[in-house]
Amino acid sequence: MKRNKQIDIKGALALASTFHFLYSCARACILPFLTLYLRYLGLTPSMTGLLMSTKHLISLVWSPMASFLSKHYNKRRAVITGSLVCSAGAALVLLLIPSTGVETLASHCNISYLSVSPTEELSDNVRVVGSVMPTTHTIIVSQSAAHESSPTETTSDTVSSSISMSKAKTYTLQLQHSNNVTSQWSQVNVSLANHSKGGERNGLESHHGASNTSPTVRRVSRSAEKEKQQQREKNEARLVLGSLKVMDVQNQLFFMLLIVVSIWELMAAPLEWTVDDGLYEYLDFVDASDRYGSTGVWGLLGAVCGVSGAGLLVSLLDCLIGSHTPRSAVHFYSYAAVTTLAVPVVAFLPLYLNKKCNRSTGLFKALQLVRGDLRALLCAATVFLMGLAGSVVDDFLLWQMQDHGSSELHMGLSLAIALLSRAAFPLLSGWVSTLLRPGRVLLVGTACLALQCLYYSFLWGPWATIPVQVLSCFSSGALWWAVQVQCEDVATPGTERSLRRVYQALSLDLGAGLGSMAGGFVVHRFGVSVLFRGVAVILLLWCLFLPLLQWKAPRQRRINYSRLLAADTSEVSESESEQERDWLEKAMEDDEQ
DSSP states (O other), X not given: OOTTSOOOHHHHHHHHHHHHHHHHHHHHHHGGGHHHHHHHHTOOHHHHHHHHHHHHHHHHHHHHHHHHHHHXXXXXXXXXXXXXXXXXXXXXXXXGSOOSOSHHHHHSSOOSOOOOOOOXXXXXXXXXXXXXXXXXXXXXXXXXXXOOOOOOOBOSSOOSOEEEEOSOSEEEEEEEETTSOEEEOOOEEOOBOOOOHHHHHHHHHHHHHHHTSOHHHHHHHHHHHHHXXXXXXXXXXXXXXXXXXXXXXXXXHHHHHHHHHXXXXXXXXXXXXXXXXXXXXXXXXXXXXXXXXXXXXXXXXHHHHHHHHHHHHHHHSOSEETTTEETTHHHHHHHHHHHHHHHHHHTTOOOOOOTTOOHHHHHHHHHHHHHTOHHHHHHHHHHHHHHHHHHHHHHHHHHHXXXXXXXXXXXXXXXXXXXXXXXTXXXXXXHHHHHOOHHHHHHHHHHHHHHHHHHHTTOOSTTTTTGGGGGHIIIIIIHHHHHHHHHHHHOOTTOHHHHHHHHHIIIIIIIHHHHHHHHHHHHHHTOHHHHHHHHHHHHHHHHHHHHHHHHHSOOOOOOOHHHHHHHHTTOTTSOHHHHHHHHHHHHHHHHHO
């Protein structure tokens, strides 16, 4: 980039803000609802937690590596474009993976009627099957018609468990939860066509033919078939993919989803770091790096539009789109569509390659700074716990809301209010900074998140989560404001962004990954309510120990001389000695505070 070239800083910031708005909107269309879709497919809570944990840990490792490689080979724009296109395609591949059965559709879709056009009456021993969520649900089928003799018929859906029912056109299904809460399903019209008369005749003939066979011949043929079947199973077990073939349906589903989600995260992880590095180096080149943070607000506003819009759209649709597609697929289509809208913006993004700046060494320096300051370590421990608790909320709050009758509309509005509250904190930051020190703000943010988790464990209705979402202004917005102040306290020149990256990785990747894994096992064993109460207890205990540790920790603040000198150079009327005295006095006053 030539210095004599005319640079439009406002235009560059507008393009960057547009990209952040679109990309955040796309992510908000799908990521908050992803665990709901995994639940619909039939995954257990522990499997869901492992899947989300893998996603976070891949981001932890791959994001810095991909950012370094894209800068080293000067391929940032190509990496951003490829990441957008490939991540949209990988997300759509998830829709090709079938669920484990029919029950998931009925229990997780808030449907009123699921009808199949009637043709003939059901037989005596129709097998109506459905994949039942393990340890949490039981299906009770009440019969509404009399028995009649008719040939046995089996539905075309392949499923894991079966229930024999007598002839009926309408069945009333009840879903009993493990906590003795029973939700009445609406009537489900089930109709199947009987065999043709020719089919009946063939079946009777084959039955009579089998009855005429001698018992000895039947035993010999049966043992021979059994030996062949055992030999086939042994051969399959020796194959590389034989393990998948001998697994049950649920484990096969888990491993297929694990592969697809891992590929999706590998495609999407490089984007955020690559865009941020290019934009910051561009603004730093034109001496406007102080305006870098203005794009973050647009990202939050885009997330508000995405999560509320997707929730509203899905809630307006019927349970099935067409004949087989569940309405939750709209989340994936919305993500792909909005991501595609962001692709043309990439061509105009302001990106600059500063070859003198080595980001990898900056991260190592930031880690050393955090390790060498006790208050920075306490801040790191706090953001780690907040990331752990935040991942629990992100993964299983919507499960809790769904169990209490919330639709996608309630979920979308609830999450949108939380994001708006977080975006509003910069308006209060000046007032908060005059009342509380950054260490106290960390304490307040942790306490607010603990109260939110405790509140989530006692939900009673569809709209119950909305009042407490206002606390996200402090549990999320205030937390990251305090982290930013902490970074300025311990940073040396040029390491501020690297320090923020370290804290974000500890919270949003490492803490979130471990939280998702542990949360899944706790939900599988004890339930969602117990999980939220346990997280609230952990956070409240940390609120008790954090002030004591902060009181014992010495305050070691480094003076950012370059920032003070840059502020004083604008006062050209003062002499050099007066400038020196001013910035030293400011530094000493900040130290005393």
